[in-house]
Amino acid sequence: MPPAIHPVDLLRVLRHQRLTPAIVFLTSRRACDEAIASFEHRQIPIPPTRSAAITQVLEKMITEYPSIADHPLIPTVQHYGVAAHHAGHLPSWKVAVEELMRQGCLDAVFATTTLAAGVDFPARTVVITQSSVRKDRDITELTVNEIQQLAGRGGRRGKDFVGFVVVTPSPYIDLGPIANGLTNHPEPIDSQFVVSYPMVLNLLKAHTIDHIQPILEKSFAQFQLNQRADAYETKLDDVERQLEAYGQRECADWITQWQSFTLAKKHRSHHRLKTRHDPPEVSARLAFLTPGRVVELSKDHAIVLRQYRSRGQGYAMLTVVRSRGRIVEYPANAVTAVIDEVVDVAEARKFPWCTPHSLDHAIETLEHFPTRLRRLPIRVDQDGTTILTETLSDEFPCPTCPSRPACQKDHPQALKLRQEDHRLTKTIHALRTELWHRFQQHVEVLQKFGYLTPACQLTPDGDWARLIRINHSLLITELIRMGAFEGINASLLAGVLASIAHDDDRPASFLGRHPALASTLGQVRKIAHSLSAYEEPPLLRWDIAAIADRWIAESTLPWSELIRSTTMAEGDIYRLLARTLEYLSQLHGLRATHPGLADVARDAMDLIRRDVLQELP
Amino acid sequence: MTHDALATQLADLPVRLLHHLAKNRVPRHFRMGKNRLIQSLLALSPAQQAEVATALASLLQEPARPPKPEKSAKPKRQPDAPSRQSPPHQRHSAPAEPAISTKILFEGIGVPPPRPFKPDDWQQEAIDRLATNDVILSAPTGSGKTYVAVEAMRRAIETEQTVIYTSPLKALSNTKLTEFSQIFGADQVGILTGDRRDNPQAPILVMTTEILRNLLYDAASGEIDMRLDTLGLIILDESQFLADPERGVVWEETIIFAPAQSRLLLLSASIGNPDEVETWISSIRSTSCHLIHHRNRSVPLRAAYLDPSGKLAPFFRARDIAHGKGFAFHPETKRLFANYEDQTLGPRYRR
Numbered sequence: 026m027p028p029a030i031h032p033v034d035l036l037r038v039l040r041h042q043r044l045t046p047a048i049v050f051l052t053s054r055r056a057c058d059e060a061i062a063s064f065e066h067r068q069i070p071i072p073p074t075r076s077a078a079i080t081q082v083l084e085k086m087i088t089e090y091p092s093i094a095d096h097p098l099i100p101t102v103q104h105y106g107v108a109a110h111h112a113g114h115l116p117s118w119k120v121a122v123e124e125l126m127r128q129g130c131l132d133a134v135f136a137t138t139t140l141a142a143g144v145d146f147p148a149r150t151v152v153i154t155q156s157s158v159r160k161d162r163d164i165t166e167l168t169v170n171e172i173q174q175l176a177g178r179g180g181r182r183g184k185d186f187v188g189f190v191v192v193t194p195s196p197y198i199d200l201g202p203i204a205n206g207l208t209n210h211p212e213p214i215d216s217q218f219v220v221s222y223p224m225v226l227n228l229l230k231a232h233t234i235d236h237i238q239p240i241l242e243k244s245f246a247q248f249q250l251n252q253r254a255d256a257y258e259t260k261l262d263d264v265e266r267q268l269e270a271y272g273q274r275e276c277a278d279w280i281t282q283w284q285s286f287t288l289a290k291k292h293r294s295h296h297r298l299k300t301r302h303d304p305p306e307v308s309a310r311l312a313f314l315t316p317g318r319v320v321e322l323s324k325d326h327a328i329v330l331r332q333y334r335s336r337g338q339g340y341a342m343l344t345v346v347r348s349r350g351r352i353v354e355y356p357a358n359a360v361t362a363v364i365d366e367v368v369d370v371a372e373a374r375k376f377p378w379c380t381p382h383s384l385d386h387a388i389e390t391l392e393h394f395p396t397r398l399r400r401l402p403i404r405v406d407q408d409g410t411t412i413l414t415e416t417l418s419d420e421f422p423c424p425t426c427p428s429r430p431a432c433q434k435d436h437p438q439a440l441k442l443r444q445e446d447h448r449l450t451k452t453i454h455a456l457r458t459e460l461w462h463r464f465q466q467h468v469e470v471l472q473k474f475g476y477l478t479p480a481c482q483l484t485p486d487g488d489w490a491r492l493i494r495i496n497h498s499l500l501i502t503e504l505i506r507m508g509a510f511e512g513i514n515a516s517l518l519a520g521v522l523a524s525i526a527h528d529d530d531r532p533a534s535f536l537g538r539h540p541a542l543a544s545t546l547g548q549v550r551k552i553a554h555s556l557s558a559y560e561e562p563p564l565l566r567w568d569i570a571a572i573a574d575r576w577i578a579e580s581t582l583p584w585s586e587l588i589r590s591t592t593m594a595e596g597d598i599y600r601l602l603a604r605t606l607e608y609l610s611q612l613h614g615l616r617a618t619h620p621g622l623a624d625v626a627r628d629a630m631d632l633i634r635r636d637v638l639q640e641l642p
Numbered sequence: 643m644t645h646d647a648l649a650t651q652l653a654d655l656p657v658r659l660l661h662h663l664a665k666n667r668v669p670r671h672f673r674m675g676k677n678r679l680i681q682s683l684l685a686l687s688p689a690q691q692a693e694v695a696t697a698l699a700s701l702l703q704e705p706a707r708p709p710k711p712e713k714s715a716k717p718k719r720q721p722d723a724p725s726r727q728s729p730p731h732q733r734h735s736a737p738a739e740p741a742i743s744t745k746i747l748f749e750g751i752g753v754p755p756p757r758p759f760k761p762d763d764w765q766q767e768a769i770d771r772l773a774t775n776d777v778i779l780s781a782p783t784g785s786g787k788t789y790v791a792v793e794a795m796r797r798a799i800e801t802e803q804t805v806i807y808t809s810p811l812k813a814l815s816n817t818k819l820t821e822f823s824q825i826f827g828a829d830q831v832g833i834l835t836g837d838r839r840d841n842p843q844a845p846i847l848v849m850t851t852e853i854l855r856n857l858l859y860d861a862a863s864g865e866i867d868m869r870l871d872t873l874g875l876i877i878l879d880e881s882q883f884l885a886d887p888e889r890g891v892v893w894e895e896t897i898i899f900a901p902a903q904s905r906l907l908l909l910s911a912s913i914g915n916p917d918e919v920e921t922w923i924s925s926i927r928s929t930s931c932h933l934i935h936h937r938n939r940s941v942p943l944r945a946a947y948l949d950p951s952g953k954l955a956p957f958f959r960a961r962d963i964a965h966g967k968g969f970a971f972h973p974e975t976k977r978l979f980a981n982y983e984d985q986t987l988g989p990r991y992r993r
Contacts, residue, residue, distance in 0.1 A: 028986050030950040038952055043751050116813055123817070147784050149751075152948075170882070173912055177783025180941030183757075186750050188941045192957055193948040194982050200947075200971065204957070207945055208969040213915035214882060217890035224895070231862035243898045243926040245884065245919070252918075491863075494856055603812070607836035630837055641816050 029154065029195040032060035033067045036107065036133050039150060044189055045132040047150035048178050052158070052197055054594065057109040057135040061098065064105040071106040071132070079103050079130045086124055090117035092584065092637040106132040113594030117640050129184075138167070138175060150189040151179040155197040172206025218246030220463045222560075223498050225471060226483060226491035234468075234481035241460045254456040261449040268442050271435050274428045280439050283432045286423040303341055307358045309403050311341055314357060316379065317370035317387075319398065320345065321362040322355065326394050328368050328387045330378040332357070344378055350388045352377050362400045470559045474503070489618040493611050497525050499560045500553050501608075505615075509548060510622050515629035516578035517541060518622075521549055522608040523573030525563045527601055533593040535568040542574055543567060572598060573605050577632045584636045602633055609633070645684065648695055651702075652680045659701055663694055673980045741959040741972050747944060761789060764936045768907075769793045771932045776906040776923055778881070780916040781936035787909045791877050792825055794907055799830065799845045803874025803904075808851040808896070810883045818879070819848045851878065855892050858899040873904045881910040884919070902928045912937070937965065947975040949982065 030038075032049070039045050051057050070076070080103055087094045096118055102108045108122045108131055125131050126146045134148070138158050153175060157166045167175075180188020192203055228237055241247060276282045303311070311332065314320065318329045320343075327345035330352065335342050341357035368390050371383040379387070423429055471477040476487035483491065490502040501522075504510060510518060520542050546567050553562035568591070576587055588595050609626045616623035652660065660679045664671035667690055668682045683694055761769075764781075768790045771777050781787055795805045807822070809815050815833060822831045832841030834849040834857075854876070861870050876896075884893040900906055906923065910916065920933040945957035955974035971979075 028950070030948060030952065034952055035948070038948060038954060042748055042954065116816070119813065120816065170911070170913065174783060176943060177911065177939075179943055180784065180939065182784060182786060182940045183759075184753055185941050186752050186754055188939075188943045190943060190945040190957070190963075191948050191954075192945065194950065194979065194986075196986065200975070200979055204945075204969045204971065207943075207963050208958075208965060208967065210966045211912045211914045213918065214885035214913050216894065217885060217887050218894055219891050221891070224891075227859040227863065231859075231864075240898065245894050245897075245922050248922040248925065249918070491859075494852075494859070610837035613837075634837075641812075 030193050032063050032107075032135070033069065035152065035193065036064075037069075039152075039191070040132065044150040044191065046126060046129065046148045047133045047152055047191070048146075048148045049133055049135045049152040050138045050154060050175055051135055052137070052155050052195065054111045054113045054137055057111050057137060058113075060135045061101055061107060061109045064107055065101060070104045075106060075130065076103050078128075079106065079125060082125050082128050082130055083121065086117075086121040090120065090640045092640055093118050093121050102131070106130070107135065108133075109135045111135075111137040111596070112600070113596040115595055115599055115637055117637065119596075120641075138171070147178050147181040149179065149181065149185050150191055151176055152191045152193060153203060154193055154195040156199045156202040157197055166202050167206060168212060169206045169209045170211050172203060173211055176207055216244065216246035216249050218244050218460065220460070220467050221498070222467060222471060222476075223491055223494040225464060225467045226476060226487050227494070229468075229477065229481055230483055230488070230491055237464060238461050241464060244460065247460050250456045250459060254453045257449050257453045257456070261446065261453065264442050264446045264449065268439065268446065271431075271439055274432065275426050276422070279428070279432055280436065280443050282421070283423060283436045284440060286421045287436070289421070304358065306403075307341060310360065310363055311357060313363050313401060313403065314341075314343060314360065315367075316372050317368045319364040319366040319368060319394070320360045321364060321398075321400070322347065322359060323361060326364070326391060326398070327353075328370065328391055330370065330387075331372070346377075346384065346387055346391065348391060350384075363403060365399045365401045366394075470499075474499070476502070485618075489615050492614045495526075495608055495611055496528070497553075497560060497563050500525065500549075500556055500563065501612075503552060503556060504549065505612075505619065505622065507552065509545075509552070510625075513545075513625060515625050515632055516574045517545060518612075518625055519577045519605055519609065519629040519633065520570035520574030521545055522612075523601055523605040524565045524567065524570035525549070526604040526608050527566060527569045528564060529597070530564060531593075531597070533566075533568055533572075533591055533597075535571045535591045539571055539574060542570055546570055569601060573602060573633075576602060577629055580632055580635070599637065602638055606630055606633055606638075645691075648691065648698070649680065649684055651698060652683060655698075655701075662701070663697055667694065670983075673983055675984070678984055739959065741974075742956050742961050744946075744954060744956060744974075747946060747956040747961060761793075762786065762936075762940075764934050765790050765793075768934050769797070771934070772797075772875070772905050772907060775929055776908075776927055776931040778908040778910065778916055778920050778923065778931060778933045779936070780910045780913055780933070782912050782939045785936060785938075785940045787879075788821075791879070791907065791909060792822070794875060794877065795822070795826070795846055798875040799826070801874065802872070803845070804872045805846045805875045805877065806854055806873060807846065807848045807877045807879065808854050809848070809879045810851060810886075810889070812850060814879070815848050815850055822846055822848065851883070851892050851896055852889075855896045855899070858896060858901075861901075862899060870901050871903070873901055875905050875907060876900055877907045877909065879909045881908040881919075882913050885913075897923060898926060900927075905929075906931070947972070947978060949978045953978065 035049065036045070036047075039047050049060070051060060083093075083099065083102070092115060093099075098108065098118075102122075102125070108125065110119055110122045114122075122131070122134060123146045126134055126148065134146075138155065153172075155167070157164050158171075159165075176190045179190055190207060192198075192200065228240060232240065314329050314332050316329055316331055320327055320329060322345065325348060327347045330344045330346055333342050333344070334340065335356075343355050343357055343360070344352065345355060346352050368387050369383065370387055371380040373379050377384055423432070426432070468477060468481060471487065472479060472481075475484055476490050478484055486502075486506060490498070493501050495501070510521075513521075520539075524546060546565055550562075550565050553565060556562065572587070572591055572593065575590065576582060584595075587598065591598070593601075609630045612619075612626035613623050613630065652663075655663075657676045657679070660676060660683070661671055664674075664679055664683060667686060668674070668679070671679060671682070674682065684691070686694065765786055768777050768779050772794050779787055779790060791807065795807070798805045807818060809818060812835065815835070819831060819833045826846060829841065830844055831846045831848065832839070832844035834840075834842060834847055834853050836853065857870075878893065878896065881893060884890050886893075897906065897908075906927070908919070908923075910919075913919075916933055916935050920931050923931040943963050944961055945963060947955045947957045949955070955978060956972040957975055959970045959972050
C-alpha cells in the first residue's frame with residue numbers, strides 16, 4: 026500500500042463523491058508543488074467549458090496583477106482545475122488562486138498548514154493529511170485550535186448544505202489528535218506579553234515613570250497573572266486560617282522557636298551519638314592517636330597515618346602503616362596500647378595520607394623498632410555526658426515551657442503550613458510584580474545606553490529611538506548612534522536591514538560575494554554580538570543581504586532575473602523585501618533628526634518598490 | 643526454549659493471550675492482528691524473548707484463570723463508576739447507536755437554493771450591542787463574522803465616524819480592502835501599511851494591527867492627530883492572535899491604548915476562554931464589554947476517512963460532528979487505518 030494516496034486519485038474520489046471544491050492541506054510546500062506536477066503526468070483534463078471559465082477569471086486577474094501573466098503554473102490550472110497555494114508564491118498569485126476558488130472554478134487547492142490563517146477562502150471539503158507540523162525544526166502535534174482552523178474552511182455558507190473533512194493518512198498522521206481536534210472544545214488562550222525597548226520608550230514619552238505601573242496592570246498578561254495570584258490568595262487565606270487554629274502559645278513565634286530547639290537538640294544528640302559508641306578507654310586514647318603516633322596492634326607495631334570516623338556508624342577509625350609497608354584501616358579499639366613515640370609524618374589529603382617521602386621514612390623507622398617500647402599510661406575518664414540538657418535549657422525556654430507538649434505535637438504540621446504560607450506569599454508577590462520587574466529591567470538597560478535619564482525621562486537619543494518600533498530595535502538604534510550608516514548607499518542600507526529583518530533559517534544560496542556588504546555585515550555582527558546580553562542578535566545572513574542589495578543596486582533588474590539568482594522561493598523573497606521596506610520606512614520616520622539617513626532610506630524604498638512589489642499596497 | 647519452539651507455541655495461542663504477552667513489550671500491539679503479533683514477539687531481543695517464554699510457560703501452566711479476568715472486568719463495566727475517567731476515544735466500547743453507513747454520510751450534498759439573506763440573531767445582537775458596548779465575537783470560521791463587521795462599519799460611517807479595521811496579515815488586509823471597496827465604494831476605504839498610505843482620509847481604514855499600535859503610540863505622545871477623536875469603531879479581526887508568541891503583545895497594546903470614545907469589536911475564531919478576555923476588556927475600558935459566543939457552524943460539518951486504496955468510510959460512528967462529547971471512530975475507519983499502519987509500518991516504510 027502506498028504511504029499516502031496519489032493526489033490524482035484523491036481528486037478522482039472527491040469528484041466522484043461530489044466533494045469538490047476542496048482544499049488539500051499538505052505537509053510542505055514541496056508536497057504541494059509535487060502534487061500539482063503529478064497532474065501533468067496523468068493528463069486528465071477538465072472539460073473545455075470549465076477551462077474557459079478559468080481562463081476568463083485569470084485574464085481579469087492578469088490585467089490587475091501583470092506579474093502573474095507568465096506564471097509557470099497557469100497551464101496546469103487551466104487544464105486540470107487544480108492549484109497550489111503556499112507561502113512560496115507571490116501574493117498576487119495567491120490572490121488569483123483565491124479569486125478562482127471564490128468563483129468556484131477550481132476543484133482543488135493544495136495548501137500548507139503553516140499558513141492556515143492566511144488561507145481565507147472556503148471550500149466544500151477540507152482534506153487533512155497530517156496530525157503534526159514542523160515548527161522551528163521541531164515536530165509538534167496540531168492543537169485543537171489549529172485543527173478547527175483547518176476544518177473551519179469546509180462548507181461554504183450559502184453554497185453548501187454540508188461541509189466535509191476528509192482525513193487521509195500520510196506518514197505524518199495519527200487519527201487520535203485529529204478526531205480530538207474535530208470534536209473537542211477549543212483551548213483557552215494565554216497572554217504572550219513581552220516588554221520591548223520601543224514599548225518602554227514610547228510609554229515613558231507619554232507618561233512619567235510613576236504612571237507606568239497602572240498601565241502595565243491593564244494588560245491581559247497582568248489580568249491573567251492576577252487571576253493566578255487570586256487563586257493563590259484563597260489558598261493562602263486557607264493556610265493562614267489553619268495556622269491560626271493553633272492559637273496562642275507562650276512565645277510569639279513558637280514554630281521557629283520549637284524548630285531551632287529541636288534542631289539544636291538533634292545536632293547535639295547527634296554529636297553525642299557519635300561519641301557514645303566509643304567506650305571510655307577508646308575516647309581517652311583518641312587524643313593521642315594522631316598521625317605519626319606509634320601504636321601496638323596485636324603484638325605488632327604500627328604508625329598511625331590518620332584518624333577518622335567511619336561514615337555509617339561514626340566509629341573511630343585509624344589508617345596505619347604496619348610492617349612491610351602495609352597500609353591498613355582499623356577501628357580505634359583494635360589498638361592494644363599506645364606507645365610513647367611519635368614519628369615525624371607529613372600529612373597529605375589523600376591516600377596514603379602522607380607524603381611519599383615521609384611514608385618511606387615511617388616504614389624504615391618501623392623496621393628498626395626494638396620489640397619492646399614504653400607504653401603510654403592513659404587515664405580513663407568515666408564521666409562526661411551530663412552537661413547537654415543543662416546548656417539547652419539555658420538557651421531555650423522550651424524544656425520547661427507549659428505549652429511544650431502542644432508544640433511538640435503540632436510542630437510538624439504547623440511547620441509545613443508555615444512553609445506553604447511563605448511560598449505562597451512569595452509566589453503571589455512575584456506574580457503581582459512580574460511585569461513591572463521586566464519593565465524595570467528594560468529601563469535599566471536603556472539608562473545604561475543613554476536613551477533614558479536616571480529620572481526615566483527620554484534623552485534626545487531616546488526621543489528619536491522610540492520611533493524605531495520593530496524587532497532588533499536596540500541594534501538598529503545603536504548602529505545609527507555609532508554612525509554605522511553614515512555615508513552608506515541605498516542598496517547597502519537595504520541589504521543590512523534585510524539581513525536584520527530576516528529571521529528564517531530556511532537555506533538559500535546566492536552566488537557572488539560583495540566585499541563592501543561583507544565588511545559592513547561583519548561590523549554589524551560584532552555590534553549585534555556585543556548587544557547579545559540585552560537583545561537576541563539577528564541571523565545577519567549575508568546571502569539574504571545580497572539579494573536585497575542586488576534588487577536595489579540594479580534598478581533595471583527584472584524580477585524573474587532576481588529569482589533565478591537564488592534558490593529562495595519567490596514568495597519568500599517578496600516577503601523579505603516587504604519587510605525590508607517596513608524597516609526602511611521606520612528609518613525614514615527619523616527625518617527630523619537624521620535627515621541624511623532618512624533620505625537614503627527614502628531612495629532605497631523607491632528603488633525596492635517596482636515590478637511585483639508595486640502590485641499590492 | 644528455541645526460537646522455532648516459541649513460534650509454534652505462540653501460533654497455538656488465542657489472540658487474547660498474545661495481546662497479554664505483547665503488553666508493555668510491543669508498541670501499539672492492540673492494533674495488530676495475530677500474525678503480526680507473533681512476528682513482532684519473535685522480533686524482540688533475546689533477553690525479552692526469554693521473558694516472553696517464561697511468561698508463556700506460566701500462562702500455560704494455569705489454565706484455570708478464566709474466573710479471575712471476569713472478576714476484574716466486572717467493576718470496569720459499571721458505567722456510572724465515578725472514579726473512572728476514561729479518555730474520550732475509549733468510550734466507543736459501549737456504542738449507543740449503530741454506526742452510520744457511507745451512503746448516509748454523503749447524503750444531502752448540494753447547493754442550497756438562493757435565499758434572501760437574513761442575519762442570524764447573534765449577528766443582529768452583535769451589531770445592536772456595538773452601539774453602547776465593546777463586543778467580542780467568538781464564532782467558528784466562516785460563520786459570518788464579516789457581516790457583523792460590515793454592518794457595524796455602515797452604521798459608524800452613517801454617523802460620520804471613522805472606522806479602523808485591522809488584520810494580522812498584510813495579505814488579509816489586501817483582501818479586505820478589495821472586499822470593502824466593493825461594498826462601500828473605493829473612495830470610502832483606505833489602507834495604511836508601514837511604507838504606504840492609500841486614501842488615508844477615507845472613513846474606513848484597513849491596516850495591520852502593528853500599524854494601529856504605532857498610531858496609538860504617536861497619538862499618546864501628542865504627535866499626530868490621526869482623527870482619533872472621530873475614531874468611532876476599531877475592528878480587530880483574528881483576535882485570537884492575542885495568544886501569538888511573538889505578536890500577541892501588539893493586540894494587548896492596541897486594546898489598552900484604544901481611545902475611550904471608540905467602540906472595540908473583536909472578531910475571533912473559536913477560543914476556549916472568550917469570557918476571560920471579556921472580563922479583562924470590561925475591567926480596563928470605560929464601557930463594559932459584551933461577549934457573543936456563537937459555537938455552531940452555519941454549515942454542518944461531517945468527517946470521512948479516505949484510505950490510500952481509494953476507499954471512503956465515515957470517520958466517526960455518528961454522522962455530524964458534536965463538540966465536547968467525546969468521539970467514537972467508525973469501525974470501518976478503525977479497520978482501514980489499522981490495516982494501513984500494518985502495511986506502512988513494515989520494513990519498507992519504517993521511519
